[in-house]
Amino acid sequence: MNSARVKEFYYLMKLGREFELRAKEEYMKGNIAGFLHLDIGQEAVSVGSMKAFMKGDVFTHYREHVLAIARGMDPKAVMAELFGKREGVSKGKGGSMHLFEPKLGFYGGDAIVGGHLPIAVGCAYARKMEGENAGVFAIFGDGASNSGAFFESINIASAWKLPIIFFLENNYYAIGTHISWVSPFTELYNKVKNYMPAVRINGMDVCEVYEEVMRAKNYIENGLGPYFIEAECYRYEGHSMSDSGKYRSQEEIEIFKSKDPIENLKKRALSENLVEKSFFEETDRKVQNEIEEAVSFAQNAGEPEISELYEDLFCKECSNVVS
């Protein structure tokens, strides 16, 4: 890894972490409501994958703030969406779970577990037909990998040799259900080994995530069909803000915290003399400023008007007919 890359990874992961910590705080204050799924602990996955997969289309589930920001979505517009404001990416209609930006090839927060996978497969089909080889990146959890939609998607993508990367974030839990209670094995790439190349990587290491997604990207771009990556990772926070946390031990959380993706990258960069110490201090300050800006933008942004309730339901032509 070169120094510029490491700096970029650190900056984005830190931005993601601080964004999430602040979102949590704003939730407690009542400025954000509903379901808020934090990505804290999993930043390496979001950042490493999005920095490798820069083109194409991204389909994701609801734990997606950091992924969106790493993709290039403006933290201000994401925070405003969390605040339910009109200047939010989805005009306050979607909230935390539904951040869409087609200009960035970013689709989802889909909050129906597994629901976005057949859609991602269909998009890969369309792109292939149009002669584009950038393909699709579909990210989902261990819980989603037990759904029918998952198995159908794996089969179809493989049968039709579609350009799609399936990226499984194995953080071991689907809300309060440990993967070992509902799957015969916990190394989930075993589910698809006969369909496509499938690997398991350390999702707490941003460089490893980046390199593997680069490999996958080259593979699908060459028209070889789908590629599967399972990244072992961990969410430090509860599933959402309403989570008793009784299903796991503090000890387990501590084990993963000791592998923290941000701290470890920093340590490594310093010990290998890749990055000077001052960079981290400067970056942390810069990130703090950006977060402040995002929050004040969200606070000052406007509420949607009630007259907007029926907007965005149909295209112009259909809207005219309906109303």
Add this chain to the structure above:
Amino acid sequence: MLYREALNRAIDEAMRDDKSVVILGEDVGRYGGSYRVSEGLFAKYGAKRVIDTPIAELSIVGNAIGMAIGGLRPIAEIMTVNFSLLALDQIINHAAKFRYMSGGKLAIPLTVRMPGGVSKQLAAQHSESYETIYASIPGLIVFAASNPNYAYHALKKAIFLNDPVIFLEHELLYNQEGEVDFKAQIDPFKASIVKEGKDITIISYLKMVKDCKEAIEKIEKDLNIECELIDLNSLRPLDMETITKSVKKTKRAVIVEEDHKTGGFGAEVSARISEELFYDLDAPVLRIAGEDVPIPYNRKLELASIPTPDKIASKIALWAKENGL
């Protein structure tokens, strides 16, 4: 007792009394249920009877149907009605039809519990009320529990019925407190008169019953009228007898539901009243329902998309004035 505790008690007693009763669903076991309905049951009855499933709604219901055929009395929990769409094929094409298709040879003693409705800012994919779908399916029984007492009695009855029951709960009711009379004889197929009155019949179910109560308090004094409030309890079959008696008395009917207006369950109730009681009516039926949009995240828009006690009150007041009350 809280609504969720009443449900828990019903399941607990059924499991205690009959070893063939099992529950299955996402997070129902070790976690105790998303809304804590199955709390404590895993420790009490073990993993064989309190089954943590993967996220696989089609299989949760499909497996439960198979369990029912195999001799068990399964209670399937679907985390919310929104996800029950993934199980719709199993519910409609299989559970609802097996008895009939087999000329009555098969029985499917199955309960599928699921909460729905608009909670608070959960946005479009987590806020639907699909009772209108289930209530339109021949072969299904559909109960809708608005309070702890009915929840307890109706769930117990549902578990021991020999037909598939869709048991609807509401996400905002789990922590509602209410008396449960354990000894009461309650017929879960009957609607109940929550409050008597002579001028207007207000028909509702699930959480809207509570909102209607609040609305009634606001309008009765102002308008100097008396409202009769009916809680449907069972959506399929629909207790037309109770509705008929009340509407014949008041000659005015209002239906309040949280679901989208177009094709909402209120449309069915309204049609039945028009068909059967047209000549008894002194006013057109008033339907108060949610807007025809997916539920938005923003709180202001969210509240604009569903009935609230204030809106119910003002709509009824306006309609009452327009119709000579």
